[in-house]
Amino acid sequence: MRALRGRVRVPVDENTQAMIRLVMPAVLSMWEDEDDKTVVTQLCSELRLIMKDVGPAATIECKYPVPP
Numbered sequence: 001m002r003a004l005r006g007r008v009r010v011p012v013d014e015n016t017q018a019m020i021r022l023v024m025p026a027v028l029s030m031w032e033d034e035d036d037k038t039v040v041t042q043l044c045s046e047l048r049l050i051m052k053d054v055g056p057a058a059t060i061e062c063k064y065p066v067p068p
Helices: 014-033 035-056
Strands: 002-005 008-009
Touching: 014 035
Parallel strands: none
Antiparallel strands: 002 008
């Protein structure tokens, strides 16, 4: 394990990393551009499930800022 900005970084499987790189930019782009509150709510729910399954690794390499 190595530290990243004061945090511990845990290795993530290559297949998981590939899925994160594919899915997260699309999810965050939709989140930013979507006007329908129902869709945004669903995106938040899905992001919560991703974070539950993968943890912070889901956003650590994300090139898009995570909206507050």
